[in-house]
Amino acid sequence: MDHTSDHTPAVHTPRDPRDIQDLWDQRYAGAENLWSGQPNATLVAELEGMRPGRILDVGCGEGADALWLAAHGWDVTALDVSQVALNRASERGDALGLQVRWLHAGLAEAELAPGSFDVVSAQYPALLRTDDAAAERALIDAVAPNGVLLVVHHSLPSVEQAAAHGFHPEGYVSPADVAARLDDSWTVEIDEIRPRHVSTGAGAHHTEDVVLRARRQP
Numbered sequence: 022m023d024h025t026s027d028h029t030p031a032v033h034t035p036r037d038p039r040d041i042q043d044l045w046d047q048r049y050a051g052a053e054n055l056w057s058g059q060p061n062a063t064l065v066a067e068l069e070g071m072r073p074g075r076i077l078d079v080g081c082g083e084g085a086d087a088l089w090l091a092a093h094g095w096d097v098t099a100l101d102v103s104q105v106a107l108n109r110a111s112e113r114g115d116a117l118g119l120q121v122r123w124l125h126a127g128l129a130e131a132e133l134a135p136g137s138f139d140v141v142s143a144q145y146p147a148l149l150r151t152d153d154a155a156a157e158r159a160l161i162d163a164v165a166p167n168g169v170l171l172v173v174h175h176s177l178p179s180v181e182q183a184a185a186h187g188f189h190p191e192g193y194v195s196p197a198d199v200a201a202r203l204d205d206s207w208t209v210e211i212d213e214i215r216p217r218h219v220s221t222g223a224g225a226h227h228t229e230d231v232v233l234r235a236r237r238q239p
C-alpha cells in the first residue's frame with residue numbers, strides 16, 4: 022500500500038475538509054489501483070491471532086486492510102474522506118462477499134461514539150495537524166476500555182527530501198503526536214521503527230515504518 026511523500030496532499034496543503042476530500046478523490050481517480058492491494062504488514066503482524074472485535078480502520082483507502090480484517094472475523098468500520106476510494110473498496114468487498122461498514126467522512130468530522138472500538142487502526146492515514154489536535158483526539162477517544170490504538174506511519178524523510186516531493190511532513194499527524202496526548206490511563210506497548218518491504222503501489226519506495234501501539238486501561 023501506500024504512501025506519503027508522493028501521494029499526500031502537497032505543496033499548498035489544503036485545510037478545508039471539502040478540499041481534502043477533492044484532493045484525495047482526484048488522486049484515487051487518477052489510478053486504477055493506487056496502493057498494492059495487500060494488507061499492511063504491520064497491521065497483520067499486530068492483529069493476527071488477536072481475538073476479533075470491533076475495529077475502526079481510519080483512512081482505509083482502497084480497503085485492503087478492512088477486507089483482510091473482515092475475512093478474519095473482525096466487525097469492521099472503515100472510514101475515509103475519499104468516496105472514490107470507498108467505492109473501489111466496497112466493490113472489492115462485494116466481490117469477495119465480505120461485510121464492512123464503509124463510512125465516508127473525515128476523521129474529525131465523523132462524530133464517532135467515544136470508546137466504541139476494541140481496536141482503532143490508522144495505517145499511513147495522512148491526517149492534517151491542527152491547533153486543537155482534533156485528529157489525535159478522535160483516534161484516542163474512539164478506543165474502548167482495554168482497547169488498542171495502532172498508529173503506523175512512514176519514517177519520514179528529511180524536510181529537504183520531502184520538499185522535493187512538494188510535501189511538508191510537519192503538517193501531518195505522526196505517531197509521536199498521538200503518543201504525546203496519551204495520559205496515564207494508557208500503556209504504550211510498542212513505539213519503534215521497523216523495516217518495511219512493499220514492492221508495488223505508490224508507497225513502495227518507503228523502507229521503514231514508525232509503529233505506535235498503545236492500550237487503554239480496562
Ligand SMILES: C[S@@+](CC[C@H](N)C(=O)[O-])C[C@H]1O[C@@H](n2cnc3c(N)ncnc32)[C@H](O)[C@@H]1O
Nearest residue numbers: 022023045080081082101102103127128144146
Ligand atoms: C496514504 S493513504 C493510506 C490508505 C490506507 N490506509 C493504506 O495503507 O493503503 C491515506 C488515506 O487517508 C485518507 N484521509 C486523508 N485525510 C483523511 C481524513 N481527515 N479523514 C479520513 N481519511 C482521510 C485518504 O483519502 C487516503 O485514503
